[in-house]
Amino acid sequence: NAGVTQTPKFQVLKTGQSMTLQCAQDMNHNSMYWYRQDPGMGLRLIYYSASEGTTDKGEVPNGYNVSRLNKREFSLRLESAAPSQTSVYFCASSDGHPADTQYFGPGTRLTVL
Amino acid sequence: QKEVEQDPGPLSVPEGAIVSLNCTYSNSAFQYFMWYRQYSRKGPELLMYTYSSGNKEDGRFTAQVDKSSKYISLFIRDSQPSDSATYLCAMIPGNQFYFGTGTSLTVIP
Numbered sequence: 001n002a003g004v005t006q007t008p009k010f011q012v013l014k015t016g017q018s019m020t021l022q023c024a025q026d027m028n029h030n031s032m033y034w035y036r037q038d039p040g041m042g043l044r045l046i047y048y049s050a051s052e053g054t055t056d057k058g059e060v061p062n063g064y065n066v067s068r069l070n071k072r073e074f075s076l077r078l079e080s081a082a083p084s085q086t087s088v089y090f091c092a093s094s095d096g097h098p099a100d101t102q103y104f105g106p107g108t109r110l111t112v113l
Numbered sequence: 114q115k116e117v118e119q120d121p122g123p124l125s126v127p128e129g130a131i132v133s134l135n136c137t138y139s140n141s142a143f144q145y146f147m148w149y150r151q152y153s154r155k156g157p158e159l160l161m162y163t164y165s166s167g168n169k170e171d172g173r174f175t176a177q178v179d180k181s182s183k184y185i186s187l188f189i190r191d192s193q194p195s196d197s198a199t200y201l202c203a204m205i206p207g208n209q210f211y212f213g214t215g216t217s218l219t220v221i222p
Contacts, residue, residue, distance in 0.1 A: 058209065101159040106156050107156050
């Protein structure tokens with residue numbers, strides 16, 4: 001099992017450019033999440049998908065959109081990147097039960113110039 | 114006020130020391146409490162979780178929850194250089210996880 005995979009690992013964008021971060025999990029989990037991690041701010045939830053076909057906003061959704069393509073894949077799109085979106089982005093998945101933990105991908109380091 | 118507060122450190126201890134890491138929270142609806150370890154440039158990985166108040170032990174690690182004080186702790190006994198990482202607390206009332214900012218720990222050989 002690969003667990004949770006993310007592409008790309010690194011990306012540099014110019015202000016105003018768009019891009020999609022890809023995430024896939026092979027653990028048959030129902031729930032998937034997108035976080036950003038910034039120094040001094042910890043992990044902050046951007047969007048989550050409790051099950052296939054549903055998505056909900058988290059703590060910091062502005063400037064992002066998501067798509068739960070199927071049970072395995074959950075993508076995060078930046079339509080018009082801004083320097084404030086420079087961060088490390090983590091995708092995670094869980095079975096959804098409160099006692100089940102989240103499994104994280106390796107992260108995408110995004111720099112917006 | 115943030116939902117979860119965690120002292121960012123950094124914390125530096127000699128090998129073999131007992132380490133205490135702590136978080137406080139404000140939402141009494143939190144019921145599940147987790148500790149994650151994150152090595153540099155890696156994603157977080159779960160160390161252990163507890164439900165409601167009480168202690169849970171796993172090898173050198175002990176998680177403690179005091180719901181009356183809204184305070185959780187992680188103790189690491191006989192700390193090793195391989196324990197050097199950032200430790201994040203997390204807690205949930207439902208589908209959303211709330212994370213602390215993380216405490217950076219260095220164990221010096």
